[in-house]
Amino acid sequence: MAGHSQFSNIKHRKGAQDAKRSQKFTKLIREITVAAKEGLPDPELNPRLRSAIFAARKENLPKDKIDTAIKNAAGNIAGENYDEIQYEGHGPSGTALIVHALTNNRNRTASEVRFIFSRRGGNLGETGSVSYLFDHVGLIVYKAEGINFDDLFDYGAELEVLNVEENSSEGLYIITCEVKDFGKIRDAFYTKFGEPELACLSWQPKDLIEISDKELIEKLSSLVEELEDNDDVQYVEGNFTFSDVA
Secondary structure (H helix, E strand, O other): OOHHHHHHHHHHHHHHOOOOHHHHHHHHHHHHHHHHHHOOOOHHHOHHHHHHHHHHHHOOOOHHHHHHHHHHHHOOOOOOOOEEEEEEEEOHHHOEEEEEEEEOOHHHHHHHHHHHHHHOOOEEEOOOOOHHHEEEEEEEEEEOOOOOHHHHHHHHHHHOOOEEEEEOOOOEEEEEEEHHHHHHHHHHHHHHHOOOOEEEEEEEEOOOEEEOOHHHHHHHHHHHHHHHOOOOEEEEEEOEEEOOOO
């Protein structure tokens, strides 16, 4: 798999969305709620919840809000039920996007996502319409600071992951693994190297399209940003990356 394809999608997650803090908090709380509901409320025994709390703390989500979200999930508070939904669509010039959402109203979210695709020069497709262009993998990302790459690489080889690579320009180590092995590999790396920056299932493009046309970059950036600005959308993955444009 192309090395920079993983980082292309990480950049979308970490950089394309520049939402207001209150909106970021809403998305973080939803992820904590869903994670706590699908597993145990103890983060040490629930890796998804642990990762959600780690992400929330990095964004300075107050501790009382984290605790309340976990308690509400454990207590099955009415109105806190969210469905995980994946949408697939085409952007301008035939680009492909996969949209991940947590919603308490499927009809509303589908309508809003469809509208955003339409107004930004794309179209929402059916399930399977673009996912065949991607590989579904487990994704684990560490900051390079304080971790020896050779140690990480050797441990990945021992666990038989798909790939371990370094993105020196961004100071990140990126690990990919089979979906079926994601849970045990995520936990093994956590035990040995601590909490990663990112750990989730991800759709990585089989062929990454490099886009240098300034107008198309602006169109795609606007599409991704508007999608991720939607309250129900957690993040967006695409099969493209942008070249530096003067």
